[in-house]
Amino acid sequence: MTATRYELLPIAGMQEAARDLPHGAMVTVTCSPRHGLERTLEASEWLVGMGVRVVPHLAARLVRDRAHLEQLLRRLAAVGIEDAFVVGGDAERPVGAYPHGRALLEAMTGLELRPARLGVPAYPEGHHRIEATALQRDLEAKAALADYAVTQLCFEATPLLAWRERQQRLGLPLPFHAGIPGVMEPRRLLAIALRLGLGPSVRALRRQSGWLARLLRPSSYCPDALLEGLGPGLGDPAAGFAGLHVFTFNRVAATRGWLEARQDLMPERPARDEANPHLITSAGEPLA
Template identity: 75%
Template sequence: MNEANRAALTAALARPMESAIRYELLPIAGMQEAACELPHGAVVTVTCSPRHGLERTLQASEWLVGEGFRVVPHLAARLMRDRAHLEQVLGRLAALGIDDAFVVGGDTERPLGAYPHGLALLEAMDGHARRPARIGVPVYPEGHPRVEAMALQRDLAAKAGLADYAVSQLCFEAAPLLAWREQQRRAGLSLPVYAGIPGVMEPRRLLAIALRLGLGPSVRALQRQSGWLARLLKPSPYRPDALLEPLVTLLGDPLGGFVGLHVYTFNRVAPTHRWLEDRSGLVSSPSATIEPEGRAVTSAGEPLA
């Protein structure tokens, strides 16, 4: 990374936490150790899986708040049973002082209750006395494996009036992100957007995640890279330098660029945080180590439908 881009990244990450960088964690075994590798007060988003439901996400959020993090729980619409359940969840978030939530559809095949998709949950939360001050929604620069592009665009247009920001799906190259951002700028999308990037991780795991999430263009981008198969067999980790470089000068631009980075860590926090510090020149101290609570392992991540 050249000095100009390093300076731009440093400036972007020096802004207030809510507009700079967010680390996504999975509420599974090892989450607490992973969180302790982050600086005190970091913004941490907590995913939600159909196996453990919203309760696991809320429990993890409670622990993270207690440790001084700024927490953004994922609220999966298909896992919300009814209005009473929604009232309970919003009440717990308010009691914890959580003022930011990320509304997704969730990846369970059938909804448990009255909210079959993210838009339905957004509508139910609209105007609610305990609605978090900020609500985010997902966007799909590389498309969705089960939803056609026109439907995604209509869904985004409907959500834009009910949300405060958007987060892109995980991408492994900049081109789809940049092309999508320009398309949305021309279409008049006013939501600030966080660019979703992977953290530092083993190449084999990276490819497995991409295949599971149906990220065809990014998988092809990985395959186009010289010696990609050989690198999959090596222990050296993947680092998203080539992805970050074209995005750096657009960070901090809420209109035509990206307000910040949303880092999909898959709980590989320590190498990812060190990589970002190295790229930006920032130095921060991790929070004190806390004894981890045992958790059952579940699959990593959830589709952001």
């Protein structure tokens, strides 16, 4: 089965939402300037106790110095967390020595405490604060320091696939996970997309037949068309996407139900371990 990651927000209601996760699921935990790294680590430690595989976000702009970094990594190692997602973070100013994700990745290079796997973000639809050329240059620099990448939240398969094809032509070696929305109320989803500056995706949603009418209905949005478009390339780290990264916004129950009902769109194929590309796991899941 195609590998799937569920993203959770460490806010009120997260623990209740987490109880709807599949046992042994891969779960990422976000980090915000408002709640800080401590909230992310506390949530991650609690989730480990729930029996899921946890990937905390490490926001570079919230890390003070090398001593603070090593303290964070020791906490992850103490509970057996071997995977972390390195982002620059949304803090207006860095609190210390790491102004962006690449600086934090470089600081972890060669450290004994470095997690076995590190992920980085990718922006197929651009970033509202960073120019496209700089984004690509940054991703190529991170490719030598990280083990995989996860795309931003996307709503349309065509530009996502075109971007993936471009990375392949450029020879970028990272396995990519496609970032897709979970199941939620359309109004809430649109508000989130606008806040994140996802202009191209929002325009794509509005172009879809009946989008505005659906927006006014009480029914939930399900990204069926997106999953159908991505389907043929899912589970193929070399040419497509290693798996899905689902932005649940803590709407886990509905999202899990939708995913389980759409297994027909996710091909059964052996998945390569991202840290060891030539290793195939017997269950078709990447080794943790």
